Structures are given as structure tokens and as C-alpha cells.
Amino acid sequence: MIIRPEQCAERGVTEKGEPPRKLEDNDMIRTTIIAVMLAGASAVPSFSASMAMMKCDNDSMTKVQSQVDAMTDAAKKKTAMKSLAMAQTDMKAHKMKSCATHMNNAMKSTM
Secondary structure, eight states: OOOOOHHHHHTTTTTOOOOOOOOEEEEHHHHHHHHHHHHHHHHHHHHHHHHHHOOOOOHHHHHHHHHHTTOOHHHHHHHHHHHHHHHHHHHTTTHHHHHHHHHHHHHHHHH
């Protein structure tokens, strides 16, 4: 049976014979999409900040060294000093990626 468009309104169905979608359904979908987008957007800055790597150069090494020297927690300071020593060894051996990793570990110990 073919339903003409003018009959759809009378029967309360769409041209495909389906009941029309309610406005509340669209609002719920829209709200869900917006909530997911906001949650994703708020996660991006914290993720990118944690992924930032220190440069393995003398300026960065001096900066981290001064932060480690200012630490008061002995256990954390010892951990940071070990990481900094490994970073210095790697810098001398031109292992920049490994040096940057140790520098980041030292920085995390200072926090």
C-alpha cells in the first residue's frame, strides 16, 4: 500500500510508514554528543602537557638541577638526583632521547 504525503499527517507516520521522531529524542542525542565533545576537549590539554619532553641541553639541565637542589623531601631528592645523573651521562654519550626521558623523570620527582 502506497501512502501519499498528505495521508502521512493523518495517520501519524512518515512517508516510510514509521512513526515520526520526537523532538526529545533529538535533544537527548544532541546533549550526549555535546557532553562527549566537552569531555574529549578537556582531556586534550592534560594529555599534551604530560607528553611534553624536556630538551636535553645545558640550560634545561641547569634548570632541573636548581629545582632538585631546592627540594626538601630527601627520598624524592635522591630519586631526582639519580635521574639527573643518568641524564648527564646520556647527554655526554649523545643519547638525546634517553637523556630527555631521564630529565623528565627528574622533573616529575620535583613535583
